[in-house]
């Protein structure tokens with residue numbers, strides 16, 4: 001899907017809003033020789049996102065935007081991405097919905113991770129809804145982003161079994177562990193590696 005040119009890693013930007021545990025796993029992965037990407041930019045809509053600290057520690061350029069004027073903000077982000085020669089975007093706990101205009105500019109080059117087995121449980125409060133419905137399994141999905149929420153082509157999924165006394169927290173924790181493994185694998189798959 002995404003072609004590697006020469007030996008250089010493809011520059012990626014990671015968009016976050018919170019803790020950044022997926023960002024952490026992506027940074028770790030990006031430093032490996034086998035990784036087709038380097039992480040050159042972190043974008044957040046939240047100045048208090050803990051994940052921004054990871055950027056600082058790892059000397060990765062960070063930019064924070066408030067999305068009050070979405071169209072204007074997205075255009076600023078697009079010019080930042082151009083300036084940093086970013087070719088692929090990884091959304092990792094990014095809580096803003098990108099516009100069709102933005103997505104079109106990076107068609108097929110934006111990935112997202114979602115804590116459910118899509119197409120089931122799109123949107124927010126995933127774990128709560130899964131438990132209310134007495135599901136036997138849940139999991140996580142890495143997918144390409146299109147203009148519909150959590151609906152683009154699925155790249156990879158990982159299933160987890162729900163235990164008898166599962167709580168929202170225990171399920172979130174269980175799924176998150178798998179997310180950290182799944183995102184790097186999905187990136188390798190996108191690059192046909």
Ligand code: GRF
Pocket residue numbers: 016017018019020021022023051092093094113114115176179
């Ligand atoms: C993850 O569960 C991700 O799937 C969801 O938001 C959470 C972000 O966690 N979209 P983190 O910020 O990567 O720790």
